[in-house]
Amino acid sequence: MFKLFTTGFWEAVARLILRNKIFILIVIVLATVFFSLQWKHMRFTYTEANLLPDEHEVNLVYNNFLEVFGEEGNLIVLGVKDSSLFTVQQFNAWNKLADSFKEFDEVETVLSIKDLQKLVKNTKKEQFELEPFIQDSISSIDQLNDLQKELFKKYPFYDNFLFNADSKTIRTAIYLKKDIVNTAARKDFIIEDLETIVNSFEQKTGLDVRVSGMPYIRTLNSQNIVDEIGLFISAALLVTSLIFFLFFRSFRATFISLIVVCIGVMWTFGILGLLKYEITVLTALIPPLIIVIGIPNCIFLINKYQHEVKSHGNKVKSLQRVITKIGNATLMTNVTTASGFATFILTQSKLLKEFGIVASLSILAIFILCLLIIPIIYTFLPYPKARHLEHLNKRWIGGFVDWMERMVKHKKITIYVTGLVLIIVSMIGINKITISGSLIEDMPKNKQFFKDIRFFENEFNGIMPLEIMVDTKRKKGVMKLGTLKRINEVEELIFETPELSKPISVVSLVKYSKQAYYNGNPKYYQLPTSQENSFILSYAKNSNSEVDLLKNFVDSTGQYARVTTFMKDIGTDKMERIQENLQNKIDKVFPKERYDVTLTGKALVFQKGTKYLVRNLVISLSLAIFLISLFMAYMFRSFRMIIVSLIPNLLPLLVTAGLMGYLGVPIKPSTILVFSIAFGISVDDTIHFLAKYRQELQANHWKIRKSVYAALRETGVSMFYTSIVLFFGFSVFTISSFGGTVALGALVSATLLFAMLSNLLLLPSLLLSLERNIANKEVLREPAINIIPEEDDDEDEIENKEENIS
Numbered sequence: 001m002f003k004l005f006t007t008g009f010w011e012a013v014a015r016l017i018l019r020n021k022i023f024i025l026i027v028i029v030l031a032t033v034f035f036s037l038q039w040k041h042m043r044f045t046y047t048e049a050n051l052l053p054d055e056h057e058v059n060l061v062y063n064n065f066l067e068v069f070g071e072e073g074n075l076i077v078l079g080v081k082d083s084s085l086f087t088v089q090q091f092n093a094w095n096k097l098a099d100s101f102k103e104f105d106e107v108e109t110v111l112s113i114k115d116l117q118k119l120v121k122n123t124k125k126e127q128f129e130l131e132p133f134i135q136d137s138i139s140s141i142d143q144l145n146d147l148q149k150e151l152f153k154k155y156p157f158y159d160n161f162l163f164n165a166d167s168k169t170i171r172t173a174i175y176l177k178k179d180i181v182n183t184a185a186r187k188d189f190i191i192e193d194l195e196t197i198v199n200s201f202e203q204k205t206g207l208d209v210r211v212s213g214m215p216y217i218r219t220l221n222s223q224n225i226v227d228e229i230g231l232f233i234s235a236a237l238l239v240t241s242l243i244f245f246l247f248f249r250s251f252r253a254t255f256i257s258l259i260v261v262c263i264g265v266m267w268t269f270g271i272l273g274l275l276k277y278e279i280t281v282l283t284a285l286i287p288p289l290i291i292v293i294g295i296p297n298c299i300f301l302i303n304k305y306q307h308e309v310k311s312h313g314n315k316v317k318s319l320q321r322v323i324t325k326i327g328n329a330t331l332m333t334n335v336t337t338a339s340g341f342a343t344f345i346l347t348q349s350k351l352l353k354e355f356g357i358v359a360s361l362s363i364l365a366i367f368i369l370c371l372l373i374i375p376i377i378y379t380f381l382p383y384p385k386a387r388h389l390e391h392l393n394k395r396w397i398g399g400f401v402d403w404m405e406r407m408v409k410h411k412k413i414t415i416y417v418t419g420l421v422l423i424i425v426s427m428i429g430i431n432k433i434t435i436s437g438s439l440i441e442d443m444p445k446n447k448q449f450f451k452d453i454r455f456f457e458n459e460f461n462g463i464m465p466l467e468i469m470v471d472t473k474r475k476k477g478v479m480k481l482g483t484l485k486r487i488n489e490v491e492e493l494i495f496e497t498p499e500l501s502k503p504i505s506v507v508s509l510v511k512y513s514k515q516a517y518y519n520g521n522p523k524y525y526q527l528p529t530s531q532e533n534s535f536i537l538s539y540a541k542n543s544n545s546e547v548d549l550l551k552n553f554v555d556s557t558g559q560y561a562r563v564t565t566f567m568k569d570i571g572t573d574k575m576e577r578i579q580e581n582l583q584n585k586i587d588k589v590f591p592k593e594r595y596d597v598t599l600t601g602k603a604l605v606f607q608k609g610t611k612y613l614v615r616n617l618v619i620s621l622s623l624a625i626f627l628i629s630l631f632m633a634y635m636f637r638s639f640r641m642i643i644v645s646l647i648p649n650l651l652p653l654l655v656t657a658g659l660m661g662y663l664g665v666p667i668k669p670s671t672i673l674v675f676s677i678a679f680g681i682s683v684d685d686t687i688h689f690l691a692k693y694r695q696e697l698q699a700n701h702w703k704i705r706k707s708v709y710a711a712l713r714e715t716g717v718s719m720f721y722t723s724i725v726l727f728f729g730f731s732v733f734t735i736s737s738f739g740g741t742v743a744l745g746a747l748v749s750a751t752l753l754f755a756m757l758s759n760l761l762l763l764p765s766l767l768l769s770l771e772r773n774i775a776n777k778e779v780l781r782e783p784a785i786n787i788i789p790e791e792d793d794d795e796d797e798i799e800n801k802e803e804n805i806s
Contacts, residue, residue: 010324010328017323018323032266035273038274039270051610052349053348058600058604059605062601064598069552073181073465074181076174076194077174077211079452079456080171080208083168091113092138093201095113095137097198098111099114101194105177106180106189107176108176110174111162116158116162155512167459174194186215190219191219194216214465217440225738229287231735232284232287241254248306257294259377260298260370260374261294263373265290267366268286268358271358272286278354280351280355281442282670289362293366294366296684297367298370299718299722330370330371333688334366336687339360339628340679341359343620346620347620349609355673408709408712408768412765415762422654426655429658430654432664441668441739442670461501467601468562468565468600470483472561475559476558478559479558499568499574507527514532586599610668614672617667621675624679628683631687644767645686648755648758652754653678656678670738674744682759686759686763689759696714708767720756726749730748733746734749
């Protein structure tokens with residue numbers, strides 16, 4: 001009964017589409033216009049991808065830190081390592097460059113060598129005063145040499161902040177206003193103002209200025225994402241249309257397919273705008289993905305149409321059969337593909353959830369567009385010419401199918417042994433997989449801003465902030481000598497950690513205050529004793545500058561202190577070890593009943609987010625397998641068929657995971673997507689093959705071997721076509737400048753290639769080897785969903801229906 005309803009349903013769909021051609025085209029045009037109007041709501045991301053749920057403990061700690069001290073990632077640094085800088089003209093030009101940024105509304109403060117001030121003791125007033133190192137500008141080389149000696153040797157407070165005393169690298173710090181750091185104003189300032197001024201300075205002076213800092217990195221990285229969207233779409237259209245044309249040798253068919261996928265891309269951008277989602281490194285992949293996934297739909301529909309036309313020459317009958325016979329199969333394969341993406345919706349990561357929603361909706365949209373547009377357009381076109389049908393008889397495709405059939409007939413043991421060897425080798429490779437929690441690993445290595453990151457890592461030990469926040473649980477508790485000594489102990493561990501930069505905190509300021517109390521003698525750059533502390537604090541309290549100096553290190557109540565250090569781009573294992581060492585030291589030094597000390601910062605949040613995503617990878621892949629197993633169970637009503645269908649699709653995933661281990665490709669946000677995407681797509685071939693196999697069983701009176709070979713010959717060509725399109729389509733992502741996107745494209749392509757071979761060799765072999773256990777007539781005779789309807793017996797009845805449609 002359900003089968004009749006399914007067949008009748010698709011016949012009704014065919015009548016509806018072919019009888020209402022103009023109306024449907026008008027609806028598609030209006031929908032496309034509507035989605036185009038939503039493009040204005042698309043937003044480009046101005047923050048790092050937060051991989052953790054909002055309520056996750058790590059996020060709560062980080063947000064608490066931001067509430068106390070404000071946005072941490074507002075620092076842009078300019079650096080120069082060049083001996084020619086230490087000439088009067090060049091040095092003054094460098095300071096003028098820094099001063100030029102003070103005029104911008106987006107800038108909160110600028111610190112350059114010229115802005116550095118000595119903390120000096122005024123004995124008469126019993127207070128500290130600030131005295132600039134440079135009054136106005138440098139007037140002689142002797143003055144410049146004296147400044148170098150004084151700064152580099154006498155004032156450790158400033159060392160490794162605005163200069164590296166060993167390498168003579170100088171830098172300027174630009175602090176953006178915290179309220180614009182995560183807005184479009186940041187991008188406008190960096191792209192239009194800062195880069196223009198720096199480029200002009202480089203041309204005038206010949207100095208090579210390095211620029212970095214999280215706001216700068218995020219801006220240029222986001223711009224690269226935007227730039228690559230157009231590149232991916234163009235490349236995907238070019239590659240898939242070229243392969244399509246080589247298969248079909250028809251400009252007409254190629255052009256129709258391009259129209260369909262281009263409308264699909266427009267709808268995808270519209271969905272992004274309608275939902276008001278940001279364009280991130282993940283959502284930027286969806287438009288080209290829709291092209292790559294949409295073209296196989298076109299192949300199945302157009303291939304079926306041309307087969308039908310060649311068979312009986314009736315155009316209307318051919319189009320009706322395209323919808324009734326391919327519609328259900330294409331729907332099922334698109335649903336399984338969408339399910340692979342939709343599993344990300346069930347994760348708690350906002351980044352993955354948005355990616356899953358847009359991708360799954362877009363896949364279903366491209367299916368609807370293919371099913372509507374292709375048959376309708378062909379009703380207006382003349383019959384395909386003979387040369388357009390030549391590809392149906394290509395000898396090399398026949399040779400490929402013959403080779404597969406020979407392998408399945410005579411080499412089953414070889415296929416099983418090869419599969420077993422691949423499993424063993426892959427399991428060894430899986431043990432070599434590492435996890436990457438690096439913020440910058442996926443960034444384009446050939447871009448100047450990435451080279452500048454490495455420059456500042458070498459000169460100043462990193463640019464990614466790691467923060468320690470100390471809650472003394474009482475007002476003015478930070479300035480207690482006991483608290484300062486505890487913070488100093490933690491800082492000593494940071495000093496000993498080569499992957500971390502020199503820490504900046506209130507402790508450094510107190511040490512500097514003691515040095516100033518002893519008339520600038522650098523040997524007194526240390527924490528004061530209890531007796532000295534009372535004298536020094538009395539001087540500090542009388543100083544007008546005291547509040548300004550403290551405001552970045554201590555909150556207004558004196559209850560909270562922060563220790564800021566910067567981390568190199570290191571592996572997750574090293575980062576976890578550093579975090580563990582710091583946490584052990586903190587637990588040892590700070591009694592929990594008196595202090596609440598937390599580790600946070602963007603580097604730590606991202607690393608924790610990556611670990612969280614790895615756990616979600618298992619969940620999302622398990623969900624994808626479970627959902628697709630449900631589809632199989634509902635379609636074939638056979639538990640054994642579920643097992644047989646999963647084996648050829650899980651093997652490619654194991655092989656890909658093994659390759660990642662051998663090639664040193666780590667698990668990270670971008671590569672996490674590979675498995676669910678590849679599984680959702682590769683299982684489509686299994687559905688097509690098993691559906692045809694069930695149909696052949698009925699046609700051949702349950703002769704299993706004959707049915708397997710017939711299904712292999714019938715579906716092998718289409719599976720080969722679509723797999724090639726998918727392979728080269730996903731390979732487009734390897735032209736990206738982002739390492740993660742390159743890995744995603746290469747790994748999905750490799751997985752789909754393995755999946756094609758697995759479905760064409762291992763799946764039929766399993767069906768033949770397990771024929772007595774699987775081919776249960778009562779189970780397979782009446783499936784829940786009749787994916788490929790049987791050929792109609794009553795040709796006269798078909799003719800009458802099709803005459804009514806036309």
